[in-house]
Amino acid sequence: MSTVDSKTVDALNWVAPKRDPGALGRLMDNKMFLVCVCLFPALGLLIVFLTYPLGLGIYLAFTDTQIGHAGEWVGLENFESLFQDRIFLNAVWWTVAYTFFATILKFGLGLWLALLLNHHVPFKSLIRAIILLPYIVPTVLSAIAFWWIYDPQFSIISYVLVDKLHWMEHYIDFLGTPWNARWSLIAANVWRGIPFVAITLLAGLQTISPSLYEAAMLDGASPWQRFRFVTRPLLMPILAIVMTFSVLFTFTDFQLVYAITRGGPINATHLMATLAFQRGIPGSHLGEGAAIAVAMIPFLILATVFSYFALGRRKWQQGSDND
Amino acid sequence: MDEITRRGSIGLAAGIAAASTLTGTQARAAIPTADVKPPSQPIESGATLRVLRPVKYIDPDGALFDANTKKFSAAMGVPVRVDYVGFEDLRPQTAVAARTGAGPDIVLGWSDDPHLYTDSILDMTELAEYLGKKYGGWQTLAALYGKKFKTDQWIAIPFGGSAGPAVYRKSWIKEAGFDTIPADLGKFLDLCRNLKKIGHPPGFALGNAVGDANSYCGWLLWAHNGYMVDEAGKIAINRKETIEALKYAKELYQTFIPGVLSWQDPSNNKAFIAEEISLTQNGCSIYFAIKNNPKMAAVAEDVDHAPMPRGQASSRPETASVINAMVFKHTKFPNAAKEYIRFMMEADQYDPWLTATTGYWAHSLKAYGESAVWKSDPKLIPYRDACAMEFYSGYKGPINAASGAVLADYVNVQMFAAVSSGQATPEEAAAEAERRAKRIYKQ
Numbered sequence: 001m002s003t004v005d006s007k008t009v010d011a012l013n014w015v016a017p018k019r020d021p022g023a024l025g026r027l028m029d030n031k032m033f034l035v036c037v038c039l040f041p042a043l044g045l046l047i048v049f050l051t052y053p054l055g056l057g058i059y060l061a062f063t064d065t066q067i068g069h070a071g072e073w074v075g076l077e078n079f080e081s082l083f084q085d086r087i088f089l090n091a092v093w094w095t096v097a098y099t100f101f102a103t104i105l106k107f108g109l110g111l112w113l114a115l116l117l118n119h120h121v122p123f124k125s126l127i128r129a130i131i132l133l134p135y136i137v138p139t140v141l142s143a144i145a146f147w148w149i150y151d152p153q154f155s156i157i158s159y160v161l162v163d164k165l166h167w168m169e170h171y172i173d174f175l176g177t178p179w180n181a182r183w184s185l186i187a188a189n190v191w192r193g194i195p196f197v198a199i200t201l202l203a204g205l206q207t208i209s210p211s212l213y214e215a216a217m218l219d220g221a222s223p224w225q226r227f228r229f230v231t232r233p234l235l236m237p238i239l240a241i242v243m244t245f246s247v248l249f250t251f252t253d254f255q256l257v258y259a260i261t262r263g264g265p266i267n268a269t270h271l272m273a274t275l276a277f278q279r280g281i282p283g284s285h286l287g288e289g290a291a292i293a294v295a296m297i298p299f300l301i302l303a304t305v306f307s308y309f310a311l312g313r314r315k316w317q318q319g320s321d322n323d
Numbered sequence: 324m325d326e327i328t329r330r331g332s333i334g335l336a337a338g339i340a341a342a343s344t345l346t347g348t349q350a351r352a353a354i355p356t357a358d359v360k361p362p363s364q365p366i367e368s369g370a371t372l373r374v375l376r377p378v379k380y381i382d383p384d385g386a387l388f389d390a391n392t393k394k395f396s397a398a399m400g401v402p403v404r405v406d407y408v409g410f411e412d413l414r415p416q417t418a419v420a421a422r423t424g425a426g427p428d429i430v431l432g433w434s435d436d437p438h439l440y441t442d443s444i445l446d447m448t449e450l451a452e453y454l455g456k457k458y459g460g461w462q463t464l465a466a467l468y469g470k471k472f473k474t475d476q477w478i479a480i481p482f483g484g485s486a487g488p489a490v491y492r493k494s495w496i497k498e499a500g501f502d503t504i505p506a507d508l509g510k511f512l513d514l515c516r517n518l519k520k521i522g523h524p525p526g527f528a529l530g531n532a533v534g535d536a537n538s539y540c541g542w543l544l545w546a547h548n549g550y551m552v553d554e555a556g557k558i559a560i561n562r563k564e565t566i567e568a569l570k571y572a573k574e575l576y577q578t579f580i581p582g583v584l585s586w587q588d589p590s591n592n593k594a595f596i597a598e599e600i601s602l603t604q605n606g607c608s609i610y611f612a613i614k615n616n617p618k619m620a621a622v623a624e625d626v627d628h629a630p631m632p633r634g635q636a637s638s639r640p641e642t643a644s645v646i647n648a649m650v651f652k653h654t655k656f657p658n659a660a661k662e663y664i665r666f667m668m669e670a671d672q673y674d675p676w677l678t679a680t681t682g683y684w685a686h687s688l689k690a691y692g693e694s695a696v697w698k699s700d701p702k703l704i705p706y707r708d709a710c711a712m713e714f715y716s717g718y719k720g721p722i723n724a725a726s727g728a729v730l731a732d733y734v735n736v737q738m739f740a741a742v743s744s745g746q747a748t749p750e751e752a753a754a755e756a757e758r759r760a761k762r763i764y765k766q
Contacts, residue, residue, distance in 0.1 A: 066724050067418040068439035085762065152582020153594050175585030262531035265584045266737045266746065281415050282731035284439055284724050
């Protein structure tokens with residue numbers, strides 16, 4: 001027989017009184033609703049500042065809009081006319097070449113710098129800070145600095161070579177002939193881009209466990225073998241990401257070229273971005289400018305896809321070991 | 324009502340005081356005016372205005388513009404905000420205002436800008452005719468850019484223009500055997516050859532330089548009687564006159580200092596001030612940079628200006644950058660906006676401003692030719708007639724988006740640069756320019 005009295009039974013059976021949640025409360029309990037509410041700010045920003053401008057740009061590319069006049073839908077007319085325009089084709093070719101050479105140089109030199117910095121060198125943090133400098137300086141400022149360095153009359157390089165060392169007879173015409181101007185711009189871009197590559201690759205290098213190198217050394221691996229079989233595979237994923245970003249930044253470069261050459265001499269250094277601006281704003285043909293900008297998109301997608309699949313397809317990224 | 328007047332008059336006095344201190348000791352000349360009744364433009368109550376204009380060339384340009392604006396606000400009780408934007412930012416910002424129908428009420432745009440916005444700006448005919456009658460008429464280039472092409476409908480009020488004549492060193496020209504810049508093209512070539520021989524070469528911009536390269540290549544083309552488009556707007560660049568101009572340009576280029584193919588607008592200023600070149604084409608900024616440097620007093624004395632050689636042209640084969648005030652239809656206070664422009668163009672305000680800008684801007688209304696500024700320094704005379712020129716970008720065709728696009732794409736500049744550098748023969752370059760211009764004009 002139970003010795004429990006009725007009061008205890010009451011206490012045992014007691015449950016917290018259920019308050020009927022209000023409409024708002026029920027709404028907040030709805031997971032879908034909550035997801036939507038929490039995503040809204042981010043999505044809103046993306047839509048307003050990314051999707052809308054991109055969409056508008058793509059739309060404009062298919063119209064004959066000019067500054068001051070709303071345009072009409074013209075279909076592919078802008079693209080058809082661009083593909084017969086030697087200046088545009090030259091800009092496409094040069095944008096690809098510029099990206100290709102600048103990226104190779106940036107990665108070669110950046111990786112080398114990162115490997116050096118990964119060793120124990122005196123004043124390591126100071127050196128790392130100094131290396132970041134080109135990246136910190138606003139692009140336009142560094143462009144103006146290079147503009148002086150490449151000046152046909154006041155170049156410091158020419159001054160040293162001609163007036164001080166007497167190694168040359170004439171000042172170098174850095175920006176006056178097509179190939180001089182092209183290599184000069186690549187050099188400026190590489191100078192600016194190295195810190196980004198070097199510092200991110202250095203971060204990647206530091207995540208590689210020293211024990212792997214010790215094990216390799218015990219097995220008698222040479223420095224080259226350690227680089228080839230330890231550093232390279234472990235650095236590949238971050239290399240792929242850095243490469244993607246670097247290619248995107250270089251391909252869409254505008255400021256360096258616009259400030260240093262304006263696309264000259266005679267359009268030899270027009271990038272797609274500078275040509276798009278020139279045709280769209282000073283030239284007032286917004287539709288054509290937008291079409292040039294839109295023509296960059298396939299290249300950018302291609303570059304991204306290449307970096308991700310060709311360089312970054314490592315099994316461990318998907319959760320299993322490397323072969 | 325009382326209060327507004329009182330506040331107004333105090334402000335007015337302050338404005339005048341500011342203006343007179345800024346102009347300093349320079350005496351005001353009497354500007355001849357006709358007695359004309361201003362158009363009736365009753366200012367809307369509660370009006371406020373926003374004005375967009377290019378950045379000042381020199382401090383007094385902005386200071387006097389602001390002082391005049393303050394004077395207007397005080398006298399009319401209309402607050403006005405003036406925004407100064409970089410030369411190259413002006414056009415994008417104007418485009419946004421036109422597209423969105425918001426933002427500045429008045430824009431002082433570059434030469435052909437109002438012609439892009441004919442649908443969205445107000446008619447200015449009445450105001451322009453009043454100003455023209457009162458101040459002895461509009462100068463040729465000002466009227467060209469102010470009116471819809473080949474009509475008498477005004478779409479903008481030209482404030483002033485800035486020319487780019489020859490800037491040279493007197494002593495070196497003399498050393499090269501000339502007293503002044505010859506009007507004859509052959510003699511001009513001789514002068515440049517001699518200048519090179521004595522080690523003081525000329526230098527003219529051939530890079531993608533909006534101002535200097537366009538003035539140099541415009542001169543080359545027009546002095547040989549060439550033009551990009553004919554009166555009907557048909558492309559006419561591939562003619563024998565152009566070929567002659569290109570051949571001449573190639574000869575001339577041989578005498579230049581190396582590197583002009585990459586020159587941008589500031590390059591010739593730098594080279595001239597560093598005494599590396601003896602002759603170039605520029606605004607008066609070179610002269611003032613030298614004049615305002617106490618260490619270069621002797622050089623300042625040696626600098627002079629002259630129109631570029633006339634060649635075969637019927638008038639001075641040069642053009643000028645004009646600033647042109649337009650009022651957008653989206654303004655809530657059209658009368659206040661027009662009244663502001665009128666006020667700024669009246670002699671009490673305009674002349675002190677013109678005088679303070681010391682020649683950077685030249686007047687658009689003929690009567691201001693009497694302004695004291697043009698008597699202050701005889702070296703400024705070649706800049707005085709900026710708005711009197713008859714050539715313009717897109718000459719001889721209509722001023723429209725296509726003529727602007729040809730300019731922005733450097734079609735003419737690159738034609739001359741390609742031949743000068745030896746990258747193309749004159750025939751090839753002219754054909755290429757024709758192809759590019761036809762593409763833009765859709766012909």
